[in-house]
Amino acid sequence: MSTRGAPRLRRDLLAVYLGSGWGNARVPARKAPGSVVAVTEPTSLAGASAFPDDVPARTPGVDADPERRILLAAPRGYCAGVDRAVDTVEKALEHYGAPVYVRKEIVHNKFVVETLSKRGAIFVSETDEVPEGARVVFSAHGVSPLVHQEAAARNLETIDATCPLVTKVHKEAVRFAKGDYDILLIGHSGHEEVEGTHGEAPEHIQIVNSPDEVDSIEVRDPDKVVWISQTTLSVDEAMETVKRLREKFPNLHDPPSDDICYATQNRQVAVKKLAPECDVVIVVGSANSSNSVRLVEVAAEAGAGAAYRVDKADEVREEWVRDAKTVGLTSGASVPEILVRDVITRLGELGIGHVEEVRTASEDIMFSLPKNLRADLKAAGVQPDRPHKVRQTGTKGARAERR
Numbered sequence: 001m002s003t004r005g006a007p008r009l010r011r012d013l014l015a016v017y018l019g020s021g022w023g024n025a026r027v028p029a030r031k032a033p034g035s036v037v038a039v040t041e042p043t044s045l046a047g048a049s050a051f052p053d054d055v056p057a058r059t060p061g062v063d064a065d066p067e068r069r070i071l072l073a074a075p076r077g078y079c080a081g082v083d084r085a086v087d088t089v090e091k092a093l094e095h096y097g098a099p100v101y102v103r104k105e106i107v108h109n110k111f112v113v114e115t116l117s118k119r120g121a122i123f124v125s126e127t128d129e130v131p132e133g134a135r136v137v138f139s140a141h142g143v144s145p146l147v148h149q150e151a152a153a154r155n156l157e158t159i160d161a162t163c164p165l166v167t168k169v170h171k172e173a174v175r176f177a178k179g180d181y182d183i184l185l186i187g188h189s190g191h192e193e194v195e196g197t198h199g200e201a202p203e204h205i206q207i208v209n210s211p212d213e214v215d216s217i218e219v220r221d222p223d224k225v226v227w228i229s230q231t232t233l234s235v236d237e238a239m240e241t242v243k244r245l246r247e248k249f250p251n252l253h254d255p256p257s258d259d260i261c262y263a264t265q266n267r268q269v270a271v272k273k274l275a276p277e278c279d280v281v282i283v284v285g286s287a288n289s290s291n292s293v294r295l296v297e298v299a300a301e302a303g304a305g306a307a308y309r310v311d312k313a314d315e316v317r318e319e320w321v322r323d324a325k326t327v328g329l330t331s332g333a334s335v336p337e338i339l340v341r342d343v344i345t346r347l348g349e350l351g352i353g354h355v356e357e358v359r360t361a362s363e364d365i366m367f368s369l370p371k372n373l374r375a376d377l378k379a380a381g382v383q384p385d386r387p388h389k390v391r392q393t394g395t396k397g398a399r400a401e402r403r
């Protein structure tokens with residue numbers, strides 16, 4: 001079976017983008033032809049991060065007030081780990097055929113999950129819902145070793161779409177557990193990523209949900225304690241927790257590199273920059289998306305008049321923006337750009353038609369597909385359309401601003 005659908009789709013979408021007009025242009029108050037909203041359901045959801053997002057969409061035909069504007073955050077939307085995970089499910093469907101089982105939501109976005117379901121993905125909560133011997137994809141958030149064992153016991157063909165930056169944190173946990181450290185995992189209990197990381201060394205790891213929990217933590221040896229974290233936390237809140245931990249354990253060890261990933265940091269830096277100028281900030285993302293919810297909090301803390309999360313354009317309420325001169329707009333790492341474009345259109349219909357981009361970093365990162373899927377595609381003669389090695393560049397923007 002061919003996997004050429006995705007590249008074809010990219011050209012389709014690129015044509016839509018090119019047709020939508022570039023630049024921070026003031027939009028005349030008239031119906032514009034070639035509206036980007038025509039595409040509500042793309043052929044593929046992967047590859048969005050490959051699109052240039054350095055210029056905003058032009059708002060289609062509206063009676064827009066030129067004095068009212070949208071500040072569009074960049075970077076926003078898909079990160080490299082999400083793009084890879086979504087591409088993994090799409091390529092698995094194309095190559096092996098439906099159904100392909102997926103343990104948990106591949107990423108925490110309703111539209112992505114609904115769209116992939118329509119194409120033949122079956123989302124399950126646990127591996128025991130997958131028929132013996134069937135193929136199952138593990139989500140971008142990662143799984144504990146126990147889940148791998150359960151899958152092996154049922155002879156499942158697994159494809160692991162865990163983001164490499166989550167895997168990096170798992171490896172840190174294993175290494176520090178081997179060194180017999182007490183590991184303090186800053187993150188939200190119950191979140192899939194935290195469950196997966198915790199499962200690497202449950203006897204060594206304690207979860208710290210917030211700065212206030214620090215007081216009640218007890219360790220075996222205060223000189224042999226290390227902190228690690230979930231990848232999608234608020235940087236400021238996590239640093240507050242670390243500060244409190246260090247007050248309690250002055251010899252607290254740091255992880256070898258940032259666990260809060262480049263994408264989380266970059267999106268927070270961008271929304272922080274625009275929030276003080278905004279009467280309201282709208283974040284596109286699903287309710288269970290940790291990084292999207294953090295963007296709402298970060299926007300509010302950085303001075304936005306108000307901040308709201310929406311899954312899709314029709315959730316934007318007229319009263320939120322009725323008196324707004326400046327509306328900030330961003331999206332979480334699991335959000336396809338098409339949903340942001342729809343919100344721009346909705347805001348245009350509400351009279352806000354001038355789009356300005358606020359860019360704080362550029363990203364140039366792409367992760368290769370999971371190894372066994374890549375091998376199967378190669379054996380079938382399918383050309384990969386992404387690198388074979390993990391490439392990580394472009395993360396310095398966020399770090400430079402934070403430190």
Ligand code: 2E4
Nearest residue numbers: 107108140141232289290291334
């Ligand atoms: C894996 C790790 O973790 P969060 O709830 O923010 O996940 P979401 O699926 O919304 O974003 C992608 C992702 C996946 C982030 N980190």
Ligand code: SF4
Nearest residue numbers: 079081163165231261
């Ligand atoms: Fe990976 Fe970061 Fe994206 Fe999570 S937000 S999937 S850790 S790149």
